[in-house]
Amino acid sequence: xxxxxxxxxLFFLPITLIVFxxxxxxxxxxxxxxxxxxxxxxxxxxxxxxLLLIIGSMGVSYFIGTLINRTLQEKGRAKLxxxxxxxxxxxxxxxxxxANFFLESAAYALSSNxxxxxxxxxLAISFFTFQQIAFLVDAYKGITKEYxxxxxxxxxxxxxxxxAGPIVHHKExxxxxxxxxxxxxxxxxxxxxxxxxxxxxxxxxxxADGIAVYASPVFALSDAGExxxxxxxxxxxxxxxxxxxxxxxxxxxxxxxxxxxxxxKLPLNFHSPYKSLNIVEFWRRWHITLSRFxxxxxxxxxxxxxKGRLQRYINLxxxxxxxxxxxxxxxxxxxxxxxxGTYLIINHFWHFIAKALKLTFLETSKLWRGFSWxxxxxxxxxGWVFFRASHFDSAVGMLQAMAGxxxxxxxxxxxxxxxxxxxxxxxxxxxLVHGGGAKFVFTYLWILALLPIALIMPNTQQIMSRxxxxxxxxxxxxxxxxxxxxxxxxxxxxxxxxxxxITLALTLTFGMLALAQVSExxxxxx
Numbered sequence: 001x002x003x004x005x006x007x008x009x010l011f012f013l014p015i016t017l018i019v020f021x022x023x024x025x026x027x028x029x030x031x032x033x034x035x036x037x038x039x040x041x042x043x044x045x046x047x048x049x050x051l052l053l054i055i056g057s058m059g060v061s062y063f064i065g066t067l068i069n070r071t072l073q074e075k076g077r078a079k080l081x082x083x084x085x086x087x088x089x090x091x092x093x094x095x096x097x098x099a100n101f102f103l104e105s106a107a108y109a110l111s112s113n114x115x116x117x118x119x120x121x122x123l124a125i126s127f128f129t130f131q132q133i134a135f136l137v138d139a140y141k142g143i144t145k146e147y148x149x150x151x152x153x154x155x156x157x158x159x160x161x162x163x164a165g166p167i168v169h170h171k172e173x174x175x176x177x178x179x180x181x182x183x184x185x186x187x188x189x190x191x192x193x194x195x196x197x198x199x200x201x202x203x204x205x206x207x208a209d210g211i212a213v214y215a216s217p218v219f220a221l222s223d224a225g226e227x228x229x230x231x232x233x234x235x236x237x238x239x240x241x242x243x244x245x246x247x248x249x250x251x252x253x254x255x256x257x258x259x260x261x262x263x264x265k266l267p268l269n270f271h272s273p274y275k276s277l278n279i280v281e282f283w284r285r286w287h288i289t290l291s292r293f294x295x296x297x298x299x300x301x302x303x304x305x306x307k308g309r310l311q312r313y314i315n316l317x318x319x320x321x322x323x324x325x326x327x328x329x330x331x332x333x334x335x336x337x338x339x340x341g342t343y344l345i346i347n348h349f350w351h352f353i354a355k356a357l358k359l360t361f362l363e364t365s366k367l368w369r370g371f372s373w374x375x376x377x378x379x380x381x382x383g384w385v386f387f388r389a390s391h392f393d394s395a396v397g398m399l400q401a402m403a404g405x406x407x408x409x410x411x412x413x414x415x416x417x418x419x420x421x422x423x424x425x426x427x428x429x430x431x432l433v434h435g436g437g438a439k440f441v442f443t444y445l446w447i448l449a450l451l452p453i454a455l456i457m458p459n460t461q462q463i464m465s466r467x468x469x470x471x472x473x474x475x476x477x478x479x480x481x482x483x484x485x486x487x488x489x490x491x492x493x494x495x496x497x498x499x500x501x502i503t504l505a506l507t508l509t510f511g512m513l514a515l516a517q518v519s520e521x522x523x524x525x526x
Contacts, residue, residue, distance in 0.1 A: 001042055001045040001046070002520065002521065003200075003201070003204075003251065003254045003255075003258065003521070004201060004204050004205050004250075004254075004511075004515060004519070004521075005515070006515060009201075009512070009515075012038075012041075012042065013258065013261075016034075016035070016038040016159075017190075017261055017262070019034055019038075020034055020035060020038075020262060021185045024183040024184060024185065025184075025185070028180050028183050029150065031183055032150055032151065032154055032177060032183075033150055035154055035158065035159075035262065036150060036153045036154050036157060038159065039154070039157040039158055039159040039162060040054075040055070040157060042159040042162070043123065043124070043157065043159070043162060043163075046123045047120075047122070047123070050122040050123070053092075053122055053125075054122075054124075054128060054156070054157065057089070057092060057128065057129070057132065058128075058132070058152065058153055058156050058157070059149075060085075060088060061085060061088075061089065061132040061135065061136060061156075062149055062152045062153075064081060064082075064084065064085035064088075064136060065085070065135055065136055065139045065144065065152075067081050068081050068082055068085070068136065068139040068140050069139055069144065069145075072140075072142055078140055079140065082136055082137065082139075082140040085133075085136040086133055086136060086137075089129050089132055089133050089136075090129070090133075092125070092129065093125055093126065093129045095119070096119055096120075096121055096122055096125055097121055097125065097126065097329050098325075098329045099119055100118065100119055100329065101329035101330065105331075123163060124162055124163045124164070126326060127161075127162070127163070127164065127165050127167055128156050128157075128162065130167050130290075130293055130326075131155075131156060131167050131168060132156065133297065134167070134169060134170075134293060134296075134297060135152075135155075135169075135170050137297060138169070138170065138171070143171065144170055144171075147170075147174050147178075151174055151177050151178065152170075152174075154173075154177055155168070155170055155173045155174055155177070158173070158259070158264070159258075160254075160255045160256075160258035160259040160262075160264075160266065161255050161259065161266055163521075164251055164255075164521055164523040165252075165255070165269055165287070165289055165290065165523070166252070166255065166266055166267050166268075166269035166288070166289035167289040167290055167292075167293050168266065168267060168289065169267075172266075172267055172471050173264070176263075176264050176265065177264075182263040182264060183263060184263070186263065188467070189260055189261060189262075189263050190261055191496070192257075192260055192464065192467045192469060193257045193258065193259070193260035193261035193262075194257065194261070194504075194508075195257070195464065195494060195500075195504050196253050196254075196256055196257030196260060196460055196464060196469055197253065197254050197257030197258055197261075198257070198504050198507045198508040198511060199253050199257075199460050199463070199504075199507060200249070200250045200251065200252070200253025200254035200255075200256075200257055200460070201250065201254060201507075201508065201511035201512070202250070202507045202508070202510060202511040203246045203247075203249050203250030203253065204246065204247060204250030204251065204254070204511075204521070205250075205510075205511045205512075205514035205515055206510055206511060206514045207242075207246040207250070207450060207453075208242075208243050208244075208245075208246035208247035208250055209514065209519050210446065210514075211239050211242050211243050211246070211446045211447075211450060212239075212243045212247075212519070214235065214236070214239040214439070214442065214443040214446055215236050215237075215239035215240035215243050215388075217236075218232060218233065218235065218236025218237075218239070218398075219236055219240065219388055219389060219390075219394070219398070222236075222389065222394045222395075222397045222398045222401075223389065223390045223391065223394045225393070225394075225397070227397070227401070227406050228397065228398065228401035228406060229401060229406055229407060229408065229409045229431075229433075230401060230402065230404045230406070230407065230408040230409070231408065231409070231410065231440065232401065232409075232436075232440075233398050233399075233401030233402045233406075234402050235440070235443040235444060235447070236398070236443075237381050237384065237385055237398060237402060238381065238447045238451075239443060239446065239447060240384055240388050241274075241380070241381050241384050242446070242447065242450045242451065242454065243522070244384060244387075244388075244522055245273075245274060245450075245454055246450065246454075247521055247522045247523070248270060248287070248521075248522065248523055249270050249459070249460075250521075251521045251523060252268075252269045252270040253270075253460045255269075256268075256269075256460075256469060256470055260469065265468070265469070265470055265471040266470060266471055267288070267289055267470060267471040267472050268288055268461060268470040268471070268472055268473070268474055269287060269288050269289050270285070270286070270287070270288065270459075271284075271285040271288065271459060271461065271474045272285060272454065272459045273285035273286040273380075274377060274380070274454045274455060275373075275454075275455060275476075275481050275482040275483070276373075276376055276480060276481070276482070277369055277372040277373050277376060277479075277480045277481065277482060278347050278372060278376055278480055279340070279343040279344055279346075279347045279376055279379060279380075280344060280347050280348070280480075281376075281477065281480040281481070282376060282380060283340075283344070284474075285474070288474070290323070290326070294319050294320075294322070294323050295319075298318075298319045298322055299315055299316065299319040302315040302318060302319065303315055309352070312348070313345045313348070313349075316341055316344045316345055316348070317338070317341035317342070317344075317345060318341070319341070320337045320338070320340045320341030320344060321334065321337045321338055321341055322337070323337050323340070324336045324337015324338065324340070325337060327387070330391075331391075331392055332386045332387065332389055332390070332391065332392060332395055333386075333387065335386045335392070335395075336383050336386040336387045339379075339382070339383045339386065340383060343379055343383075363479050369482070373482050382399065382402075385398045385399055385402075407429075407431055408429065408430050408431065409430060409431040409432065409433045410425060410430050410431075410432055410433070410440075411432070411433060411434070411435065411436045411437035411440050412432050412433065412434055412437070413437030413438075414437055414440060414441070415430075415432050455482060455483070456483060456486060456488060457488055457492070458486070458488060458489045458492050461473070461474075462489055462492075463492050463493065463494050464494050465493070466493060466494065466495075467494070
């Protein structure tokens with residue numbers, strides 16, 4: 001069951017909410033119990049067999065967390081229990097997500113013909129595994145307190161964040177679950193939650209799915225070994241860049257909006273990442289809770305920046321490499337992680353050079369800021385090619401075409417529309433080809449329509465900022481944000497009035513009408 005499905009929007013969500021409101025007036029624990037049952041039903045809708053997996057994983061992690069809490073006075077023993085807990089969680093993830101990948105890689109390296117049994121990847125296993133590892137580490141640090149298993153179960157399974165994040169900390173969620181004031185019915189929570197959910201649905205169903213049809217066929221051709229042309233490859237890469245943006249942004253909004261209906265605020269997970277002027281800023285805005293997990297539990301555990309500049313760069317690279325592998329069991333994801341690790345190293349090294357040579361004045365130059373944005377955005381698009389391609393050769397083929405190595409062509413129809421200018425195009429070496437004019441036009445029209453939304457318009461959290469939509473806020477850094485003082489931010493502020501009611505009603509209506517064919521969220525596969 002997806003957020004963008006009729007069964008979720010018309011049946012599951014309203015029934016769960018109505019029963020929750022009714023129970024919360026009688027007994028808070030019963031309301032929490034109902035949310036756990038509903039969340040398990042939501043998870044089991046995908047595959048009931050894997051309910052045992054998530055329940056077993058929760059039971060073991062809760063038990064280990066309790067043991068750690070009870071043995072905190074004996075650091076050595078507590079540490080041993082923590083290691084056992086982490087190994088058990090990672091073993092589960094490793095078996096379901098990486099066993100096939102490593103065995104296939106070994107078979108390829110040894111030129112062997114292993115017959116592998118395909119292991120189905122359980123939905124959300126990457127998310128609830130990381131969430132529980134964070135719980136165990138925090139228990140070892142003495143940050144967690146003992147909670148009832150029912151509360152812990154809701155912390156892991158709460159359906160708005162179960163499938164694709166955000167990856168939450170116990171300290172963000174459990175106090176909210178235990179606060180009776182949060183469980184009481186508030187019309188404002190329903191209104192704000194519905195508003196955020198509607199915007200997210202529109203982003204996913206109308207914008208992301210709308211542009212997806214111009215991305216997928218191009219990558220499919222590249223996967224099949226077809227030689228792409230310059231504009232075709234860039235059109236596919238940019239279309240996917242925007243599809244992923246609105247898909248993940250839409251999901252994040254729907255998760256935050258869905259949780260708010262129940263009085264719960266989720267942490268922010270997405271904050272206009274394409275407005276970033278450098279790659280460090282990009283990772284401060286893209287999949288924020290995963291970046292936080294990688295920083296707190298891998299980068300810092302490796303030593304962070306405490307052991308010199310060279311070790312810091314190595315730690316960054318290893319962290320991003322593991323981040324890439326977290327996204328998928330495939331070499332293209334490893335390369336994507338390595339690319340971003342390299343980007344971050346170059347970015348940090350540039351900051352060091354800029355300070356040493358007193359070049360920081362460039363940060364206020366409009367020309368430099370424009371160059372910084374273009375460089376960052378291009379680096380991100382190149383990374384997405386590896387992220388999306390099904391294999392290495394496909395990604396390289398796409399990048400070769402984007403570099404113009406396969407030539408540059410235009411449909412005859414486009415050249416004809418350019419009139420006398422078309423002769424200059426031919427002189428410049430452009431090849432004119434038959435067919436494909438309409439697809440070319442629509443691909444770039446979608447790109448030209450959606451890119452300004454990602455770059456100029458305020459995001460959902462900024463639109464709803466008067467109502468504290470998420471658990472935490474992120475302020476734009478003027479030095480590293482494209483157009484930070486954009487007047488549109490002030491113009492698009494949600495208020496309880498007729499204009500916004502009509503706007504959101506239309507948003508929800510268009511989102512619902514676009515649900516003729518349910519499409520999976522891109523991050524569900526992780």
